[in-house]
Amino acid sequence: MQALPKFPRAMDDKTFDALASAALSRIQNGLEQADLDYETPADGVLEIEFEDGAKIVVNRHASAQEIWVAARSGGFHFRPGEQGWKDSRDGEDLYVKLARLIAAQGGVAPLF
Numbered sequence: 001m002q003a004l005p006k007f008p009r010a011m012d013d014k015t016f017d018a019l020a021s022a023a024l025s026r027i028q029n030g031l032e033q034a035d036l037d038y039e040t041p042a043d044g045v046l047e048i049e050f051e052d053g054a055k056i057v058v059n060r061h062a063s064a065q066e067i068w069v070a071a072r073s074g075g076f077h078f079r080p081g082e083q084g085w086k087d088s089r090d091g092e093d094l095y096v097k098l099a100r101l102i103a104a105q106g107g108v109a110p111l112f
Contacts, residue, residue, distance in 0.1 A: 011080070013062060019080055020044065020060040020067055026112055027058060027098065034110035036102070050106045058098070067094060071101045 011019070024046055031038050037049045044060035057070040061077075067085055069076040078085040078094040085094035095112035103109035 011065065016062065016065045016080070017060070020062075023067060023085055023094065024058065024060065026095070030095075030099075030110040030112040034102075034108050036106065036108060036110060048102060048106075054105055056098075056101055056105060069094075069098060069101065072105055073101065 021044075024044065027046060028038065028040075031048060039047045039049065041047060044062075046058040048056040048058070050056075054072060056072075057068075059068050061068050064077070065080070066088070067078045069078070076097060077088040079088050083093075086092065087094070087097060099109045099112060
């Protein structure tokens with residue numbers, strides 16, 4: 001397993017882009033291991049597709065320096081910090097929340 005990137009307190013666009021790309025790659029790997037369907041229609045956008053036609057969209061939002069997740073249950077913004085990507089509202093980890101959202105919509109919980 002590769003070492004997780006460190007999250008600086010303040011970062012430039014290049015650093016954010018590298019961290020967000022690593023996060024999206026980790027999510028893709030987890031989806032592939034769980035045999036879940038996804039598409040990458042644009043750079044920095046990941047659409048997880050379910051049998052009922054529903055989707056969860058994960059995307060890098062460079063101007064806000066966040067990763068956004070849109071799911072049936074709502075929209076979530078994750079900011080990079082010392083402990084990884086955390087929900088801006090409740091502090092929950094990106095990968096924990098995303099696995100829970102995927103399980104709720106698709107019945108399978110990937111490991112990230």
